[in-house]
Amino acid sequence: MSTPIETPHPSLADLRLATVLAALADPARLRAVRTLAATGELPCTELQQAAGLTISRSTFSHHQRVLREAGVLKARVDGARRMLSVRRDALDACFPGLLDAVLATAPERIGTR
């Protein structure tokens, strides 16, 4: 029996630089990724709070989807919750140094929209 895939993640071969950069180009998503990288696995609601994102749940769900479909995030189903985490291995394999550079940037340098 194969592992059931609830939420589709792109495979390593399907990751594209332009797509990843576009996913990271939004300040809200950028903050979410940086928070998640710092805290480890988190469910959606907690991540949204930890990242200080004052947006609606549907909007956050949209951002989470963009990040997941770009290959930046992984979603693991845990009961009623989706545990989110950064796909560090995949990103490092496809774009060495990219995630590190993004995470190393000072918060003031991120930008606002």
Next chain:
Amino acid sequence: MSTPIETPHPSLADLRLATVLAALADPARLRAVRTLAATGELPCTELQQAAGLTISRSTFSHHQRVLREAGVLKARVDGARRMLSVRRDALDACFPGLLDAVLATAPERIGTR
């Protein structure tokens, strides 16, 4: 007498990660930057050709503007031409490793739109 600024470039302190990522998130701009980094200084038309961008001159001018205002490109006036170059020093200073990661990515991994 101060140096006349024909085309405004953002200073180091004004560079923002989200803005730079957004500028790099377009495949056409990504190809232009990578080509320019490989060739050194080039005028607009030659860069467009070298990058294999089959878009109108006005569209390329738009892309060049986005990259310049994000702090990715520098434009130097040389007679009737604008010599373009990558602001490697500024990018490395503000976002260490970011440009290297972008330039090190395999062409097939860039993505198309």
Next chain:
DNA sequence: CAATCATGTCGATACTCATCGAACACTACG
């Protein structure tokens, strides 16, 4: 089972953006 919690999905809306052609400005060259 009923209430609640955690998320996703849908449709609408407003805004941004990539693209083009046309017109303009400036330089170089005859």
Next chain:
DNA sequence: CGTAGTGTTCGATGAGTATCGACATGATTG
């Protein structure tokens, strides 16, 4: 001075997207 070359600016247009509220769905809990 006129012509060609280089690049920008200006609307217009179509596609994409960030946002929301409302509803749906599955899990947890009392």
